[in-house]
Every structure is written in C-alpha cells, then in structure tokens.
Amino acid sequence: MPPAEMKFFILTLWISSLISIHCQIITLNGAWRGTINICDKKPSEDCNNDMNFNATVPGGIYTDLYKNNIIEDNLLGRNDINNRWVGNQSVIYVKNFKVSDNFLKARKIVLVFDGIDTFANIYLNNHMLGETSNMFLRYIFDVTDFIKKKQNQLKVIFRSAVKVAEDLYNEQKNYYVVPPVCVPKEYNGQCHINHIRKMQASFSWDWGPAFPSIGIWRDVKLISVNDILINDITTDIRKENNVWNILITIFLEATQSKNEEFTQISCHIASILHITQNKFISNISEVVLDASKKYININISLIVPADAVENWWPNGYGKQHLYYLTTTVTTANDVLFKRIRIGFRMVQLIETSLKKGLSFFFRINDIPIFIKGSNFIPASIFPELGAKEDTIRHLLLSAKETHMNMLRVWGGGVYESKLFYDLADEYGIMIWQDFMFACAMYPMSDSFLKSVKEEISQNVIRLKNHPSIVVWAGNNENEAALYGNWYGTGSAQVYREDYVKLYVNLLKREMEKLDLTRPFVVSSPGNGAFEKTYNYTGVNPYLNLYGDVHYYNYIRNGWDITQYPQTRFCSEYGFQSWPSIYTIATAIENIKDLHIDSDFVKHRQHQPLGNQYMLQLILYNFVVPQSNDSIRDFASYIYLSQINQAVSMRIQTEKYRQTKSEVNSIGEGMTMGALYWQLNDVWQAPSWSSIDKEGRWKMLHYYVKDFFAPIIVTSHLSISNELSIYIVSDRLYTLTNCTESNKAIKVTSFWLDAFLSEVGCGTLESAKRSCIAILSLTDKSGSLIAPINYIYSDALKNADIPVANITMKTKENHLPGKLSNYADFKIVLSTDKIALFVWLETNIRGRFSENGFHMFVKKKEIIFHAYEATTVELLQSNIKLMDISNIYNAYT
Numbered sequence: 001m002p003p004a005e006m007k008f009f010i011l012t013l014w015i016s017s018l019i020s021i022h023c024q025i026i027t028l029n030g031a032w033r034g035t036i037n038i039c040d041k042k043p044s045e046d047c048n049n050d051m052n053f054n055a056t057v058p059g060g061i062y063t064d065l066y067k068n069n070i071i072e073d074n075l076l077g078r079n080d081i082n083n084r085w086v087g088n089q090s091v092i093y094v095k096n097f098k099v100s101d102n103f104l105k106a107r108k109i110v111l112v113f114d115g116i117d118t119f120a121n122i123y124l125n126n127h128m129l130g131e132t133s134n135m136f137l138r139y140i141f142d143v144t145d146f147i148k149k150k151q152n153q154l155k156v157i158f159r160s161a162v163k164v165a166e167d168l169y170n171e172q173k174n175y176y177v178v179p180p181v182c183v184p185k186e187y188n189g190q191c192h193i194n195h196i197r198k199m200q201a202s203f204s205w206d207w208g209p210a211f212p213s214i215g216i217w218r219d220v221k222l223i224s225v226n227d228i229l230i231n232d233i234t235t236d237i238r239k240e241n242n243v244w245n246i247l248i249t250i251f252l253e254a255t256q257s258k259n260e261e262f263t264q265i266s267c268h269i270a271s272i273l274h275i276t277q278n279k280f281i282s283n284i285s286e287v288v289l290d291a292s293k294k295y296i297n298i299n300i301s302l303i304v305p306a307d308a309v310e311n312w313w314p315n316g317y318g319k320q321h322l323y324y325l326t327t328t329v330t331t332a333n334d335v336l337f338k339r340i341r342i343g344f345r346m347v348q349l350i351e352t353s354l355k356k357g358l359s360f361f362f363r364i365n366d367i368p369i370f371i372k373g374s375n376f377i378p379a380s381i382f383p384e385l386g387a388k389e390d391t392i393r394h395l396l397l398s399a400k401e402t403h404m405n406m407l408r409v410w411g412g413g414v415y416e417s418k419l420f421y422d423l424a425d426e427y428g429i430m431i432w433q434d435f436m437f438a439c440a441m442y443p444m445s446d447s448f449l450k451s452v453k454e455e456i457s458q459n460v461i462r463l464k465n466h467p468s469i470v471v472w473a474g475n476n477e478n479e480a481a482l483y484g485n486w487y488g489t490g491s492a493q494v495y496r497e498d499y500v501k502l503y504v505n506l507l508k509r510e511m512e513k514l515d516l517t518r519p520f521v522v523s524s525p526g527n528g529a530f531e532k533t534y535n536y537t538g539v540n541p542y543l544n545l546y547g548d549v550h551y552y553n554y555i556r557n558g559w560d561i562t563q564y565p566q567t568r569f570c571s572e573y574g575f576q577s578w579p580s581i582y583t584i585a586t587a588i589e590n591i592k593d594l595h596i597d598s599d600f601v602k603h604r605q606h607q608p609l610g611n612q613y614m615l616q617l618i619l620y621n622f623v624v625p626q627s628n629d630s631i632r633d634f635a636s637y638i639y640l641s642q643i644n645q646a647v648s649m650r651i652q653t654e655k656y657r658q659t660k661s662e663v664n665s666i667g668e669g670m671t672m673g674a675l676y677w678q679l680n681d682v683w684q685a686p687s688w689s690s691i692d693k694e695g696r697w698k699m700l701h702y703y704v705k706d707f708f709a710p711i712i713v714t715s716h717l718s719i720s721n722e723l724s725i726y727i728v729s730d731r732l733y734t735l736t737n738c739t740e741s742n743k744a745i746k747v748t749s750f751w752l753d754a755f756l757s758e759v760g761c762g763t764l765e766s767a768k769r770s771c772i773a774i775l776s777l778t779d780k781s782g783s784l785i786a787p788i789n790y791i792y793s794d795a796l797k798n799a800d801i802p803v804a805n806i807t808m809k810t811k812e813n814h815l816p817g818k819l820s821n822y823a824d825f826k827i828v829l830s831t832d833k834i835a836l837f838v839w840l841e842t843n844i845r846g847r848f849s850e851n852g853f854h855m856f857v858k859k860k861e862i863i864f865h866a867y868e869a870t871t872v873e874l875l876q877s878n879i880k881l882m883d884i885s886n887i888y889n890a891y892t
Contacts, residue, residue, distance in 0.1 A: 024103050028095055028154065028220040029057050034064055035092040038085075058384045060117065060215030061091050061158075074382075075683050075693075077589040078603055080209035081188060087212035091158040098150050099222070106224035107333075108255040109147055113139045115218030116156070117383055118198045119164050123155040134197040135217075135383075136415055136436060136455045138462075140231075140253075143222070158214045161202075165192035168443070176494060178443045179487035186608045194440035197451055199383060200412040201438075206606045207678065207687040208381055217383040226333035227265050228289070228296075229253040232461045233327050233338050236517050239306065239346050246273070246302040246342075250327060251461065254291045265289040268330040271300050273323060275308060300327075304344075311365050312343030312467045314405040315428030316710055316730065322425055322467070343425060343467030349519035351529040356667025357545025360528050360568035362470060364430075368742065370660055370730050371673035372708040373399065373406035373429070374690065375572060378413040381682040387417035394695050395680050396423045397819075402701060403708040406430040408524075408571060408675050411476035412438030415459045424468035431468045432571070432675070434524065435459075435507060437475035441482070441489065444498045449506060456507060460514045472511055472520045474503040477550065479523035479531075479541045496537045504536050524571050525549045544568065544668045550677075554613035557620040558648025559792060562719055564655040566668035573652055574677035576607065576614050577645035577700065578638040579684055579692030582843045586694065587684035595630040596637050604685035614686065618644045621795045625887055636887045641686070642699040643837050643884075646852055647792075649676055649700055650707045654714040657707075657728045660744040676704075699839065699852035706787035711739065713777040713786045723752040723791070727777065735785055752793055768794035772836075774856065790854065796836070796884065803885045804835035804855070810876040815863070822846075822866040825875055829860045836884040844870050844878050855883075 034055035039048070053068040062083065065071045071083045103109070111124065115135065122129040122141060125148065129141040169192040172178055182191035189204025190212055204210035223229065232251040237244060248271050267289055272282040283300050290296065310321035322341050329336045348363040362369050379386040379395065386392075399407060407424070409416055411434030424431050435456065442448070463469055482489055482499055489495040503522050511520040521528060522536055528547030531539075542549045544565050550572035556563045558575055578584070584594070593600035605611050618624060618640050625636045656674040663669035681693040690701035706712070710731050716724040728744040729735070739745075756767035773791035778784055811826040818824060827848075829838065835855040840848055842864075849863040864875060 024106070024224040026097070026099065026103065026222040028097060028222065031055070032057050032093050032095045034094070036061065036065070036086070036089050055093055057093070057095070057216045057220055058218050060213045060217055060382050060384045061086055062211050062213060063382050063384065064215070074211060075587055077587065077600065080211065084210070087162050087190070087214065088160050090160060091214050093156045093158070093216060095154045097152050097154065099147060099152065101149060103224050104147065104149060106226050108142065108144050108225040110223050110225060110229065111141045111143045112221050112223060113216065113218070114220070115216070117213050117215050117217045118161050118196060119159040121157045123157070125153055134451045134455055135199060136197060136459060138458055156216060161196060161198055161214065162190050162212050165196045168192065168195040172443050178441045179489065180440060184608055187606045188603070194442050197455060199378065199414050200436065200440070201378060202381065204606070205412060207377065207685070207689070208606070208682045211381050213383055215384060225255045227255055227331040228267070228329065228334060228336065229255065230329060230336045230338050233340055234461055234464050235325065235340070235342055236515070237342065237344060238517060242306045244304040244306060244309065244344055246304060248300040248302065248325070248327065250298040250300070250329065252289070252296045252298065252329070254289060254294055254296055263290065263292050265291045265331055269298065269300060269328070271302060271325065271327045273302055273304060273325050275323060281308070309344050312345040313428060314364055314369060314430050315400050316403055316405055317364070317367065317369065317732070320426055320428045340465050341422070341425065342465055345467050347470045347518055349471060354663070354667065354670065357568070358528060358530055359670055360547050361672030364470070367732065368672065369405065370657070371406045371430070371569070371675065373404040373408070373675045374679040375410050375675055375677045376407045376679050377410055378682060379680060383414060386414065387419055389419060391695070392417070392420050393423060395691065396420070396427055396429055398691055398697065398701065399429055399679065400427040402705040403710065404429060406432060406675060407679065408432035408434065410434055410438065411436055411473070415463065421463060421466040421468060425466055429468060430470045431466070432471050432473060433463065433469050434473045434476050437478060439477050439481060441478070441487065441495055441498065442502055444501055449502070452502070453506060453510060456510050457514065460511070464515050469518065471518060472515070473524045474507045474520070474522045476524055478503070479526055479537065480550070482537060483539070483541055499537055500535060521547070548673070554617060558617055558644060559621055559651055561651050561655050561716055564652050566659045566664055567671055569671065569673035570656055571673065571675045572677045574688035575617065575645045575648045576610060576686050576688055577641040577698060578686045579681065579698065580694070580696045580841060581635050581638055582841065583684050583692045583694040583696055591631065594634045596634050606685070610686060614641055617648070621797060623797050623888070639839060639882055639887060643852070646699040646703040650703050653707045654712065655716070657712065658714060658716055658726045658744050660728060662744070695845070697847050697851070702851040709787050711735070711777070711786045713775045713789055715775060715789070715791050717752060717791065717793070721752045722749055723755070724749040725775065735779070756793065769798050769800065801836060801885045802833040803889045804831045804833040804883055806831045806835055806838065806855070806881060806883060808876070808879065808881055810872050817865065819865040820867050822869055825864045825866065825872065827862050827864055829855065829862070830858060831855050832858070833885070839882045841880045842875065842878045844868065844875060
C-alpha cells in the first residue's frame with residue numbers, strides 16, 4: 001500500500017477511536033409518558049380529568065392516543081371530526097433517564113430537539129430551559145447546570161396550537177386582519193393557521209383532513225461538549241474552468257465554562273473528499289478560534305479537478321454519482337467528526353429575452369432539461385410518520401420508475417426528512433423546494449419575522465448539501481392570492497407591503513447570503529425575473545410569457561387539448577379521482593358508505609363543488625352506470641374517475657411537451673416543465689394524486705410512465721379537426737430520421753375526419769364513433785421507440801363498444817422480483833373483442849407492469865410485481881378485472 005494511502009487509513013481509524021472517548025451522545029427517543037386532559041371529550045361543569053398514556057418519540061398526540069385505545073383510528077369514517085377535541089388540549093410529555101459520571105465530566109451538555117410541534121415549555125428537573133414556537137426549528141438548550149447523575153426528568157408541556165393561533169389572530173385583528181381567517185367550510189378544518197409556524201396543512205386542505213398535531217416529531221438527544229460543538233457543515237460547489245471549487249463552511253459553537261477564562265481555542269481541521277477507496281483530496285489546516293464568541297464559522301476550500309470526479313445527473317440523463325466529504329475538528333479536549341454526501345453538478349435557471357417575454361428553464365451541467373414530475377405533499381398528515389422509510393422509498397422510487405426528474409416540495413407541508421433528500425440524491429430526482437408559506441397572507445410582527453429568519457437559515461443550512469435541490473421558492477400561490485383578491489385584501493396597500501417585506505426583503509435577501517449556487521424564485525406561480533420590474537406585486541403572476549403557472553379548469557372537457565395554455569413552465573395542474581375501492585374500504589364504518597351520495601363520500605370531498613366537477617368531467621366522455629346495486633355503481637364510478645383523470649392528464653402533459661421547441665403567434669410556448677398536482681395522498685379520499693394513501697398506483701400513475709417517457713409520439717386535435725402529430729424527444733442523441741435530439745417536432749398534419757373515412761371507418765358522420773387511432777413509433781426492426789398512444793376522435797359515450805370477454809391466467813412459473821425481494825408473476829390476458837381501459841386491481845400489495853391499457857390483440861402478457869409474499873393461486877383469485885364494455889354490460 002502506498003504511503004499516502006496508509007496515512008489516510010490510519011487517520012480514519014484514529015478519528016473513529018477518539019470519537020468514542022471525547023464525543024458522547026445519548027438519544028432520548030423511544031418510550032415516554034404522556035398526560036392529556038380529556039374534559040373536552042367528556043365535558044362536565046367541573047372537570048379535571050387527566051389521562052395518562054404511553055408515548056413514543058419521535059411521535060405525536062394523535063398516533064399516541066390511538067395506540068393507547070383512547071381514541072379510534074384517526075382516518076376511519078368521520079374521526080377527523082370526532083377526534084377534534086385532542087387538538088384543543090394541553091399535553092405533557094415526560095421522560096425519565098439516567099446519565100453516567102463520565103458523561104457529566106464534559107464542560108457543557110446540550111439538549112437538542114430536532115423538531116417540536118409546536119408551542120411548548122421545556123423543563124429539566126423542574127428547571128425551565130426555554131420555550132418553542134416554530135415546528136420547523138431545531139432547538140438547542142444548555143443543560144449543564146441542571147442535569148445530574150443518575151435520575152433526571154425531562155418534561156415538555158405543550159399548549160394547543162389551535163388556541164395559540166386563535167389568540168394571535170385576536171391580537172393581530174386589533175391592527176388589521178391577516179386573511180384568510182378560516183379555511184372553506186368544505187374542508188372541515190381549523191382557523192388561523194397562517195398566524196403560526198406549523199405545517200399549514202395540519203389545519204386541513206382541499207385534499208386532506210385537519211389534525212392539528214402536537215408532539216416531539218423528530219429526534220431528541222443529549223450531547224456532551226468540551227471545547228466546541230459542530231452544529232452544521234455546508235458546501236458551496238462551483239465549477240470554474242476545469243476545476244470544482246468546494247467552499248466548506250463549518251458552523252461551530254464554542255464552549256466556555258463559567259469558572260474558566262480563556263479566549264482562544266486551537267483547532268486542527270481536516271476535510272477529506274473520498275473519491276475512491278484509495279483516492280482522496282484533502283485540506284488540513286490549523287486555526288485559532290476566538291472563544292469569546294459563542295458562534296464561529298470557519299471556511300475551508302477544496303480544489304477538485306473536473307476530471308477527478310463524475311457529474312451528478314438527473315434521472316434519465318446519466319448516473320447519480322455521490323461522494324463522501326469528511327470533516328474533523330480536533331482541539332485539546334475534543335475530536336469532532338462529521339461526514340456528509342455531496343454531488344458535482346451545475347444548476348442554472350435560464351431567463352433570457354425572447355421575442356416576447358423571457359424563457360424559463362433549467363440547465364443542468366450545461367444541458368437544457370425538460371422538467372417532468374409532480375408535487376409532493378407531506379407523506380402523512382401526522383408529521384412523525386412522514387419519514388417512514390417504506391413510505392418515502394416507495395413514493396420516490398415510483399417517481400423514478402415513471403421517468404420523473406423533479407418533485408416540488410409544496411409550501412404547505414414540511415421541510416422533509418434527511419431520508420427524503422438522500423433518496424432524491426440517489427434516484428436523480430431534482431427538488432423544487434418551497435419555503436413553508438401557502439395560500440395565505442402572513443403577519444409581520446417582529447417576533448414572527450425573527451422566527452422565520454431563523455427557520456430559513458436553519459433549513460437552508462441543513463439541506464443545501466443535497467445535489468438534488470436545484471431551486472428555492474418563497475411561497476405557494478401567495479402572490480396569486482394577493483393579485484386575485486382571494487381573501488378580500490382588495491387594494492389595501494398594507495398587504496402588498498407585507499408581501500414584499502416577507503418574501504423579498506427577508507427571504508430573498510437571506511437566500512442571497514445563504515446559497516448563491518441555486519436560483520431563488522419569489523413565488524410559485526410567478527413571473528420569474530420579470531417580477532423585479534414591478535416590485536413583485538400588482539401584475540398577474542399567471543402570465544404565459546414568464547416564469548411558471550398553475551392551471552386548473554374543471555369546466556371544460558379535460559380531453560380537449562386546445563384548452564391548455566402554452567406557458568413557459570407549468571408547476572401545478574391536475575384533476576381529481578377516487579382512490580382504489582380497496583383503499584376506501586380501510587376508511588369506511590359501514591358498507592352503506594360505498595355509495596356515490598353517501599355522507600362518507602360528501603365528507604371526504606373537501607374541494608368546494610368537487611363532486612359536481614368530477615361527475616361533469618366524467619360525463620363529457622362516458623355515461624355513469626346506475627342500477628339498484630349501489631356498491632357496484634360506486635366501483636364503476638371510481639373506475640371512470642380514474643380513467644378521466646389519467647387521460648386528461650396525459651393529454652394536458654403532452655400539450656406541454658409538444659410546445660417544448662415552438663412558440664405561437666403571440667410568443668407563448670417554449671414550455672420546459674410539467675409538474676402535475678399531486679404525487680401522494682394523506683387519507684382515503686378523492687384527490688388529485690396519482691398514488692393513493694395505501695401506496696396503490698392509480699391509473700394515472702401507470703399513464704405517467706408513458707407520457708413522461710424519454711421519447712413520445714403524440715397528437716394535437718384542433719377545434720376544426722386538424723390533427724397534428726408530434727415526436728418529442730428528451731434524448732441527447734438522434735434515433736431516427738424523424739427525431740431530433742432534445743426537441744419536439746411536428747412531423748405531419750391532416751384532417752382527421754377525412755383520414756378516418758379514407759381508412760375504412762365509415763362515413764364522415766360515423767367515422768369518429770367507429771374508430772380509435774393508434775400512434776406508434778418504431779425503428780427499422782419494428783421495435784417500439786416510444787409508448788403506443790391513442791387518439792379519441794369523439795367522446796367514447798357515443799361509440800359502439802363491443803362487449804369483450806376477457807380471461808386471465810396467472811402463470812405457475814413465477815419470476816425473480818425486479819422491484820422487491822418478493823416474486824414477480826406473469827399474467828396472461830385473452831380477449832375475443834377489442835377491450836378498452838383494461839384495469840386490474842388486487843388487495844395484495846404490489847403493482848402491475850402495465851394497467852389501464854387497451855387490448856387490440858387477442859393475447860397480452862403483463863407482470864405483477866409483488867411487494868409481499870403471495871402464491872399463484874392467491875393472486876389469481878384476488879385480481880379484479882374491469883374494462884369499459886363490461887361495466888356497462890353488467891347493467892343490461
């Protein structure tokens with residue numbers, strides 16, 4: 001072994017051994033005890049009824065009380081209302097623990113809460129350490145003077161976030177009202193969430209219930225400190241010429257005992273970039289710290305030749321190369337060690353002048369990238385469950401498998417877990433990261449702004465090492481709300497001034513200090529760089545010539561491609577559907593709930609007029625079956641809602657991809673992004689998601705795999721029935737004579753009616769009702785280059801669809817699993833007629849290789865990827881099969 005490598009090997013062992021001596025961490029996760037007053041559950045004139053329960057940290061009050069059988073399943077029936085009393089209570093969490101003599105020898109001991117939800121007073125051995133008021137902050141308390149040998153008691157006393165929010169609203173309204181006062185009544189929610197720094201959706205949203213959570217939702221730990229504590233390490237990575245410059249910033253907290261007087265700490269600092277097992281680049285230096293300052297930042301630079309490392313690429317463009325960077329800080333009394341993972345990539349948001357307006361697209365490593373993806377809401381309405389590995393891994397892997405390269409972390413949720421961003425790094429899923437402000441105005445008190453400033457600083461520092469994060473955004477739809485007078489702000493100047501104060505004077509300026517390697521946009525939707533010219537308010541943020549837009553239309557037929565805008569970037573769009581009936585079954589209390597007009601159905605629909613919109617959109621293209629069997633009717637309705645959502649979203653997304661390389665007569669187009677709303681769900685209800693609460697792919701998610709494919713062949717049917725065919729490629733190379741690299745090209749146009757008549761579909765009048773056109777793109781050998789696509793020339797309710805008899809056989813010879821440790825199963829389908837929207841569903845966890853497809857051949861093979869152990873016989877008997885002809889034939 002060469003001497004340099006030997007030196008590195010010995011250094012690593014030395015660091016590892018010394019950590020165990022000088023740096024001690026005691027986790028306080030796990031079992032706690034809780035107390036809640038249940039007077040609101042059983043009110044009486046003189047109530048003092050406290051109930052004790054077993055608690056878990058990380059955890060929350062709703063999940064704890066359910067585990068203790070104090071409340072029923074939160075997501076069952078109307079329990080979001082029945083359990084509402086919980087959020088109005090004060091709650092106490094207590095942890096008894098011991099520490100050793102050796103642990104107490106340190107100069108300083110700190111208590112760290114990585115996340116407290118939300119308003120709490122913290123006590124150690126009856127000494128108040130401080131209070132918390134922001135769910136998104138990490139809190140660190142000095143407990144040196146209060147911790148003792150053997151038995152200690154940590155107590156966290158929570159106040160109701162609902163009541164605190166109401167108190168803050170009542171205080172604020174003495175000056176002026178900061179709207180919205182409450183959510184729409186259809187949300188069945190709570191009021192005044194915008195007055196507190198808490199997950200905005202925890203008070204309800206149009207896709208989720210109100211569970212105003214309380215609890216210690218992230219880790220708690222004690223850390224012994226002698227000279228210094230490493231709070232964070234960040235990297236700013238820039239490429240200049242043929243080298244990468246890494247600026248490493250070490251955020252230190254100095255420790256000085258009250259009985260000692262010293263003003264300097266000598267430090268040995270080493271940062272090592274591990275390129276391969278035997279290759280590394282390092283910088284080692286000696287630094288003298290001014291210990292009179294509590295917080296000290298140290299910068300170290302690494303120069304990395306560009307050819308020494310591989311680039312990190314988004315999904316579909318290359319591999320996701322990641323490297324470990326180890327930093328060690330050694331003092332006379334401490335050896336502190338921290339390892340982070342980084343990637344090398346350049347990010348640019350290109351907003352250059354066009355003939356009209358500005359462009360808006362991302363360039364990664366000098367390559368223009370068409371953004372394909374979705375919007376991510378919290379993985380659970382209960383924050384402590386939002387970082388479960390099986391849930392997060394499934395959702396992000398489902399994004400990767402369907403060719404997505406970006407997820408937008410929406411501003412009404414939380415700054416996600418380390419696991420979430422680690423997986424995004426590994427899967428090549430770029431992250432559009434909103435700050436946590438959504439659909440509201442916000443108060444501008446000094447205390448609020450101070451809390452927000454700390455929130456921004458902590459979370460940017462925590463997250464900025466992840467190469468997956470490529471853009472920060474100040475808020476979700478707040479500029480749009482202000483411009484559109486959503487909440488009665490009208491022309492009052494104070495709301496414009498508040499908007500600029502928060503998102504421009506605070507967030508934008510802080511981001512210019514915290515992270516200059518990524519772009520920052522003030523709002524989504526917004527007009528990007530154009531907003532500066534009008535001081536960020538007063539102009540329609542939905543302009544198609546600038547920035548990004550959100551587009552929803554529930555009045556027009558979703559299958560009509562002509563309604564969709566030619567925008568630069570569409571960061572939200574979508575249609576609702578119901579989840580799988582198997583998923584709904586986990587939430588119902590009575591079989592009668594499975595009815596299109598049941599109280600359960602009405603309760604779960606939070607979008608105002610949502611059920612009416614959904615029905616009308618379905619009726620544009622289908623007849624909704626009605627019979628005396630309400631359960632069968634409801635199953636058919638679920639199926640039709642998923643078809644409508646899937647096809648509508650395919651057509652809308654393809655419109656955006658078609659306009660990738662062109663502009664219309666008024667300069668609209670050059671569309672370079674499509675992020676549909678939304679990827680995931682938090683409960684069993686109608687929503688815009690493509691994956692339901694139980695992790696089942698809706699029909700939409702199967703369609704996403706096709707319409708986000710690297711190459712697609714797609715059509716545009718005009719109002720006058722002129723049909724244009726496009727080939728869209730995101731590949732960086734040319735495959736055939738009719739494809740160009742990284743472009744969308746129109747290959748032909750013709751009149752659809754005449755074409756259908758010419759190919760034998762009947763008279764001009766009947767042609768549309770008689771035929772579905774198939775689009776395919778193949779190479780010279782006949783192999784498909786793009787997924788097969790379809791043109792529906794008329795509403796399918798007008799078509800004469802033959803009744804198909806479909807049989808299914810699950811093959812005995814199961815295959816090794818490709819997506820899990822469980823087996824894959826081959827399924828053979830046979831039909832005697834054309835079958836449309838063939839849909840397979842099972843209560844066995846897993847997914848199909850294809851679903852919601854058309855059968856124009858007599859036999860088709862698909863694969864079922866099992867996520868749990870099963871057998872051929874069990875799978876065969878548990879698959880439910882539907883197609884369009886048979887849901888109607890069942891009623892004749």
